[in-house]
Amino acid sequence: MRMFEIGKRLGMCASFVRQGARIADVGTDHAFLPIWLVAKGVSPCAVATDINELPAQKARANIKKYKMGDKVTTFTCDGLEKVSPEDVDDIIIAGMGGEVIWGIIDRAKWLCDKKYRLILQPMSRADNLREGLLSAGFAIIDEQPVCEGDRLYTVICAEYAPDGVRYAPSDIYFGGLRGKTDSLSRRYFARQARLLASRVKGLEKGSREESQLLAIIDELEKAAEE
Ligand SMILES: C[S@@+](CC[C@H](N)C(=O)[O-])C[C@H]1O[C@@H](n2cnc3c(N)ncnc32)[C@H](O)[C@@H]1O
Structure with missing residues (x-):
C-alpha cells in the first residue's frame, strides 16, 4: 500500500x-x-x-x-x-x-x-x-x-x-529559537511580543512583573526586526 x-x-x-x-x-x-x-x-x-x-x-x-x-x-x-x-x-x-x-x-x-x-x-x-x-x-x-x-x-x-x-x-519566550534570524523565527518573535503586550495590560502599572515583561517584549521586538 x-x-x-x-x-x-x-x-x-x-x-x-x-x-x-x-x-x-x-x-x-x-x-x-x-x-x-x-x-x-x-x-x-x-x-x-x-x-x-x-x-x-x-x-x-x-x-x-x-x-x-x-x-x-x-x-x-x-x-x-x-x-x-x-x-x-x-x-x-x-x-x-x-x-x-x-x-x-x-x-x-x-x-x-x-x-x-x-x-x-x-x-x-x-x-x-x-x-x-x-x-x-x-x-x-x-x-x-x-x-x-x-x-x-x-x-x-x-x-x-x-x-x-x-x-x-x-x-521561556525565546526557547531554542533565540539567535535565529530566518523569517519564520522572526514572525514567531513578533507574535510572542504581541501576546505578551496584551498580557501586560492586565498587570499593575510600575510593578516588577510589568517592567520585566516590558523588557522581554522589547527584546522580542528587536529580534523580530533583525
Ligand atoms: C489534536 S490531537 C493531536 C494529534 C497528533 N499528535 C498531531 O499532532 O497531529 C490531540 C490528541 O491528544 C489526545 N490527548 C489529550 N490529552 C492527552 C493525554 N493526557 N494523554 C494522551 N493523549 C491525550 C487527544 O485525545 C487527541 O487525540
Missing part, C-alpha cells in the same frame, strides 16, 4: 527523531506519525498512546490498514502511563496545549534521564512548557518554527541535563 505523506508540522517533529530510535507518540490520534516513521525506516518500532477511546480506535484502524500491527503498539491511557521506560528512546508529544504537554512530562519522572529525547509541539502556551522543562532541568537543545497552511508552530527538542540548566526569564 502506498504510504501517505505527513504535513510540514508533523514532518518537523519527525526530523528531530534520531535514526533507529524507538518512539512513543503521545496523543497520537490517527497514529500517522508512528506509522510513517516506521514505514520510512527511521524507527524500528513505536508505541502510540491516546487518552480517548475514539482516537485510539482510529489509530488501531490505521495501524491495521498499513499492516503495522507487529511494529506499532497502542495504549489507551493518560500520557505515558502504560509505556515502559525500557521500550522507548524518543518521545513525541504534539498537537496539545503547552500546559497539558508539561503535565504529561512531569508525571513521567523516568524522563529525567539524558538517554531520552523529547520532541514537543505545543499548540499554545509554549512559554509554560519551556518554563516547566527548564526549571525541571531539561535543556532545550534545538527548536524550529514551521508553517503549515497559514498557521505558525514551533517544535521543541529537549533532553534532560543532569547538571541542571541556567536560564534567564526571557528564555
Whole structure:
C-alpha cells in the first residue's frame, strides 16, 4: 500500500527523531506519525498512546490498514502511563496545549534521564512548557518554527541535563529559537511580543512583573526586526 505523506508540522517533529530510535507518540490520534516513521525506516518500532477511546480506535484502524500491527503498539491511557521506560528512546508529544504537554512530562519522572529525547509541539502556551522543562532541568537543545497552511508552530527538542540548566526569564519566550534570524523565527518573535503586550495590560502599572515583561517584549521586538 502506498504510504501517505505527513504535513510540514508533523514532518518537523519527525526530523528531530534520531535514526533507529524507538518512539512513543503521545496523543497520537490517527497514529500517522508512528506509522510513517516506521514505514520510512527511521524507527524500528513505536508505541502510540491516546487518552480517548475514539482516537485510539482510529489509530488501531490505521495501524491495521498499513499492516503495522507487529511494529506499532497502542495504549489507551493518560500520557505515558502504560509505556515502559525500557521500550522507548524518543518521545513525541504534539498537537496539545503547552500546559497539558508539561503535565504529561512531569508525571513521567523516568524522563529525567539524558538517554531520552523529547520532541514537543505545543499548540499554545509554549512559554509554560519551556518554563516547566527548564526549571525541571531539561535543556532545550534545538527548536524550529514551521508553517503549515497559514498557521505558525514551533517544535521543541529537549533532553534532560543532569547538571541542571541556567536560564534567564526571557528564555521561556525565546526557547531554542533565540539567535535565529530566518523569517519564520522572526514572525514567531513578533507574535510572542504581541501576546505578551496584551498580557501586560492586565498587570499593575510600575510593578516588577510589568517592567520585566516590558523588557522581554522589547527584546522580542528587536529580534523580530533583525
Ligand atoms: C489534536 S490531537 C493531536 C494529534 C497528533 N499528535 C498531531 O499532532 O497531529 C490531540 C490528541 O491528544 C489526545 N490527548 C489529550 N490529552 C492527552 C493525554 N493526557 N494523554 C494522551 N493523549 C491525550 C487527544 O485525545 C487527541 O487525540
